[in-house]
Amino acid sequence: MSSAAAATENVQADRAPSEWFTAAELAQLALPGLPTDKRGINRLAADEGWASRVDLERKPLARPRKGRGGGVEFHHRLLPGETQVALGARGLLPGKTSRPASDGTGWAWFERQADKVKEEAEARLALVQEIETLEQGGMTRSAAVAESASRHGKGASTIWSWLNLIRGVAVENRLPALAPRRCGGGKAQEIDPEIWKLFLSDYLRPSAPPLTNAYERTAAIARERDIPIPSERTFRRKLESEVDAKIVILKREGEEALRQSLPAQRRTVAHLHALEHVNIDGHKFDVFVRTAEGTIVRPMMVAIQDLYSRKIVAWRLGETESSALVRLAFADLFQKFGIPKACTLDNGRGFASKWITGGAKSRFRFKIREEEPTGLLTGLGIAIHWTLPYRGQSKPIERAFRDLADTISKHPATEGAYVGKNPLAKPENYGSKAVDWADFEALVADGIARHNAKTGRRTETARGRSFDEVFEESYRVAPIGKATPEHLRMALLAADQKLVNRKTGIVELFGNRYWSEASSNASGERITVRFDPDELHGDVHLYAQDGRYLGAAELIHDTGYDTAEAARRVEKKRAAIRRTTREAAKAEGLLDAQELARRQVRLVEPQTPEPGVIRPMPHRGQTAIAAKARPAEQTEPQSDDIEREASVFRALSLIDGGRED
Numbered sequence: 001m002s003s004a005a006a007a008t009e010n011v012q013a014d015r016a017p018s019e020w021f022t023a024a025e026l027a028q029l030a031l032p033g034l035p036t037d038k039r040g041i042n043r044l045a046a047d048e049g050w051a052s053r054v055d056l057e058r059k060p061l062a063r064p065r066k067g068r069g070g071g072v073e074f075h076h077r078l079l080p081g082e083t084q085v086a087l088g089a090r091g092l093l094p095g096k097t098s099r100p101a102s103d104g105t106g107w108a109w110f111e112r113q114a115d116k117v118k119e120e121a122e123a124r125l126a127l128v129q130e131i132e133t134l135e136q137g138g139m140t141r142s143a144a145v146a147e148s149a150s151r152h153g154k155g156a157s158t159i160w161s162w163l164n165l166i167r168g169v170a171v172e173n174r175l176p177a178l179a180p181r182r183c184g185g186g187k188a189q190e191i192d193p194e195i196w197k198l199f200l201s202d203y204l205r206p207s208a209p210p211l212t213n214a215y216e217r218t219a220a221i222a223r224e225r226d227i228p229i230p231s232e233r234t235f236r237r238k239l240e241s242e243v244d245a246k247i248v249i250l251k252r253e254g255e256e257a258l259r260q261s262l263p264a265q266r267r268t269v270a271h272l273h274a275l276e277h278v279n280i281d282g283h284k285f286d287v288f289v290r291t292a293e294g295t296i297v298r299p300m301m302v303a304i305q306d307l308y309s310r311k312i313v314a315w316r317l318g319e320t321e322s323s324a325l326v327r328l329a330f331a332d333l334f335q336k337f338g339i340p341k342a343c344t345l346d347n348g349r350g351f352a353s354k355w356i357t358g359g360a361k362s363r364f365r366f367k368i369r370e371e372e373p374t375g376l377l378t379g380l381g382i383a384i385h386w387t388l389p390y391r392g393q394s395k396p397i398e399r400a401f402r403d404l405a406d407t408i409s410k411h412p413a414t415e416g417a418y419v420g421k422n423p424l425a426k427p428e429n430y431g432s433k434a435v436d437w438a439d440f441e442a443l444v445a446d447g448i449a450r451h452n453a454k455t456g457r458r459t460e461t462a463r464g465r466s467f468d469e470v471f472e473e474s475y476r477v478a479p480i481g482k483a484t485p486e487h488l489r490m491a492l493l494a495a496d497q498k499l500v501n502r503k504t505g506i507v508e509l510f511g512n513r514y515w516s517e518a519s520s521n522a523s524g525e526r527i528t529v530r531f532d533p534d535e536l537h538g539d540v541h542l543y544a545q546d547g548r549y550l551g552a553a554e555l556i557h558d559t560g561y562d563t564a565e566a567a568r569r570v571e572k573k574r575a576a577i578r579r580t581t582r583e584a585a586k587a588e589g590l591l592d593a594q595e596l597a598r599r600q601v602r603l604v605e606p607q608t609p610e611p612g613v614i615r616p617m618p619h620r621g622q623t624a625i626a627a628k629a630r631p632a633e634q635t636e637p638q639s640d641d642i643e644r645e646a647s648v649f650r651a652l653s654l655i656d657g658g659r660e661d
Contacts, residue, residue, distance in 0.1 A: 017091060017092055017093055017094040018092070018093075018094065019075055019076050019093065019094060020063070020073040020074065020075055020076075021073060021074055021076065021079075022065055022071055022072065022073045022074075023038045023041040023042045023045065023071075023072070023074075024038045024071075026041050026074075026079075027040075027041055029087075029090075029092075031079075031083045031086050031087065032082050032083060032086050033079070033080035033082040033083040033086075034079065034080070034083055045062075045072075045074065045078075048078075050062050050074055050078045051072070052138075053078055053136050053137070053138075054136075054138060061074065061075040061077060061078050061136070062074050062075070062078070076093060077136070078136070084171055085171060085172045088170065088171070088172065089172075106173070106176035106177060106179070107173070107176050109176065110175065110176035110179055113179065117179055117180060118179070120179070120180055121175050121176070121178045121179035121180070122175065124162050124178040125174055125175055125178050127148055127152060127154070127159065127162070128162060128163065128166065128174070128178070130144075130148055131144040131145060131148050131159070131163070132144075134147060134148070141163075145159050145160060145163075162178060165177050165178055166178060189230040189234055190230075191229070191230055191234070191235070191238060192222070192227050192228075192229070194227075195218060195221070195222050195227055195229060196238070198218050198221060199214055199215065199218040199235060200239075200243070202214040202217055202218060203239070203252075204247070204248065204251035204252060205251065205252065206251070206252065206253075206254065208252040208253070211232070211235070211236060211239070212232060215232045215235050218235075246258060246261065249261050268460060269307050269308050269460060269461060270460060270461070272307060272308040273308055273474045273475075273477075273478035273479075274306055274308050274309055274470075274471050274472075274473075274474035274475040274478050274480075275306055275308075275313070275337055275338055275340050275475060275478065275480055276307075276308060276340060276341050276342070276478070277306075277307045277308070277340060277341065277342040277343070277344070278304050278305060278306055278307060278313065278333070278340045278342070278343050278344070279304070279305055279307055279343065279344035279345075279396070279397050280302065280303070280304045280305075280326070280329065280343060280344070280345060280397070281302075281303065281346060281397050281398060281401070282300055282301065282302050282303075282321040282325075283300070283301050283303065283401040283404070283405075284298050284299070284300050284301075284321075285298055285299050285300075285301065285405075285408065285409050285440075285444075286298065286405065286409045286418060286419045286420060286421055287299070287408075287409050287414045287417050287418055287419065287435060287440065288417045288419060288431065288433070288434040288435070289417070289434060289435050289436070289437055289440045290434040290435065290436055290437060291319065291437050292437060295319075296434050297319050298419070299317050299318065299319065299437075299440065300317070300318050300319065300320055300321045300325070301315055301316070301317050301318075301444065302315065302316050302318070302321065302325045302326055302329045303315040303329070303397060303400075303401075303448075304329055304330070304333050304343075305396065305397040305400060306471055307344070307396065308461060308470070308471070308474060309461060309462075309467050309468075309470035309471035309474065310396055310400065310457070310459055310461075310462070310467045310470070311452050311467040311468060311470070311471040312397075312400060312448050312451065312452060312467075313333055313336070313337055313471075314329050314330070314332040314333035314336065314337075315329060315332075315444070315448060316328045316329040316332065316534075317440075317441050317444060324493050324533070327376060327491050327492070327493060328491070328492075328493070328532060328533075328534070330376060330377075330491050331488060331491035331492060331532065334483035334487055334488055334491055335483060335488055337475070337480070338480040338481050338482045338483060339380055339381075339382065339480075339481040339482070339483055339487065340382060340481075341381075341382065341383065341481070342382060342383040342384075342385060343377055343382050343383070343384055343385070344385045344386075344387055345384060345385070345386055345387070346386070346387060376490060376491060379490065380487060380490070400451065403451060404447055404448070404451060405421070407447050407450065407451065408443060408444055408447040411443060411447070413435065413439065413443055414435055414440075414443070415429070415433070416429045416432040416433030417432075417433045417434055417435045419431070451467070452466065452467045452468045452471075453466050453467075453468050454466055454467075455469075457470075461474075489530055489541050489549075492530040492531055492532055492541065493530065493531055493532070493533065497526050497528075498526065498527055498528070498529050499524075499525075499526050500519055500522045500523050500524060500525055500526075500527060501523065501524075502523050502524035503523070504520075504523075505519045505520030505521070505522070505523045506519065506556070507519050507527070507529060507540070507542070507553055509529060509531060509536070509540060510533070510536055512536055512537075512555055512556075513555070513556040514529075514539075514540050514553035514554060514555055514556065515553055515554070515556055516542075516551055516552060516553040516554060517551070518542050518550040518551030518552070518553060519542055519550075519551075519553045521550070522542065522544070522550060525544075525545075526545060527542050527543060527544060527545065527550065528542070528543040528544075528545065529541070529542060529543075530543065536555070537555055538555070539552040539553065539554050539555075540552065540553050541553075
């Protein structure tokens, strides 16, 4: 706080309300309409003759100051009007404490009046101030009124009535007091409450009947019940004055009409930079297009728009709105520009729900993993903001779709294939043509490029430039999160349970064959393949069933039967693979077969154990006859062990003899 302001506050705090002020006191108060120094105030008093001024009772408005210091003090009526208002607002005038304008002063009523009423009040106030000036110059009030009446062509009685209107009214509240308050042509005719309720119930219906019809039906009921009823004009005036217009809109037109009648929130993007915040939505073109399979469809485009510049930074075209289309659009965005910080999406049953079940299975004849793109976004640290569908105020991309509907759907190349924006707007040549898919995709690419490059844009950031120029200017200096190969692979589609050929290691997808050392190492296993369906001539990426990344596999191109150059390229690649494999095998340091045999563990021949019990063997055939021909002395009794041993040897000798025969 400055020293001058502090001094002013001290003077106000120490001074009691008074009608008289010295030049020094007025200078210290620093009031509007007066010089800020004592000398300047005295000069103003001399120029305007304050010392000779008198009031209506001929009493002087300037007098010598009594007490210490002496000097001259001036009555507050000598001061300019704005100075008197300021003194009253500060509570320095007796009985002039500032009051709120709504404290019975009529300002609230005055503000609602037409300009004609306000202009007449200002003219009356100017005439009253002129009379007061004449009084301060020394004239009596009667003489001043007569003078003003003659000068302005007004009746003296009229002017006196105006002066009576402001008697006892604070100076700052005179304007509403002097405003004319003309009444209408009498008291409005009363409407029976029950009849009024019947009228409102009839008029405030969704079918929105005309007021005249609602009044006629209500009047018929009133006549039947012998209830007096005013004119239709009275009903109309009462409706306009007592029923809120928003209630009429809600009951007759609905919630959406009420929402549109309220001011839309205006959002600024000045605090953003390029690729900081994007919004994504889907748009179905009103054009018949023939797919590669011969099916006639209306294509669906998923597009991503940069909020700062309004540039469409990525888009994909498909047969239906699906999670596959969304993931691929984000993959294009990540690869070409980078990773945004935030993304605005539709909420509810529209766009988001179609991400999961939007017809992906009908397009791909194998299992496609149902992955929510929101999981992709959150995994990359992209904040998600949800909005309500069909709200152009929330998503500027819907305004871009309206432009593209005119420039693409109604292009001369689509003549005969355009179906109209609704079933009631079909053109005369409806259904007479279908555009080929490749041609329409090229048309969309050209239309979006022209949309981004068009100059004269009137957005907050464009200011006459194109969306491309705005984006490039900010993108060049903004901190952008660039996508790594891992990020890009996350956005591709995933085909689960693809079987790798057990013998060759080939992976087949859409009739194409892919191979790499990674796929060869996974021969005979089921893997997950991530791919871009619009870039099937590029690499695909292989993942194990537990989520481990195995590597990329490149396309094996088909070649002509008699193409020697292609055969040489294939053979060269095969030779390189064989050479690499041999070098890798050599690097393993394997042992040859002889060295491996030498290092084998030698087995020790086990010793034959002695039998604890020998089973007796009976003699049959020639062995028994030979035994009977032995001399009797050979059968002399011996010990059991000797006898068994002898019998065994005799049997063996007989067998050997028989073999010789």
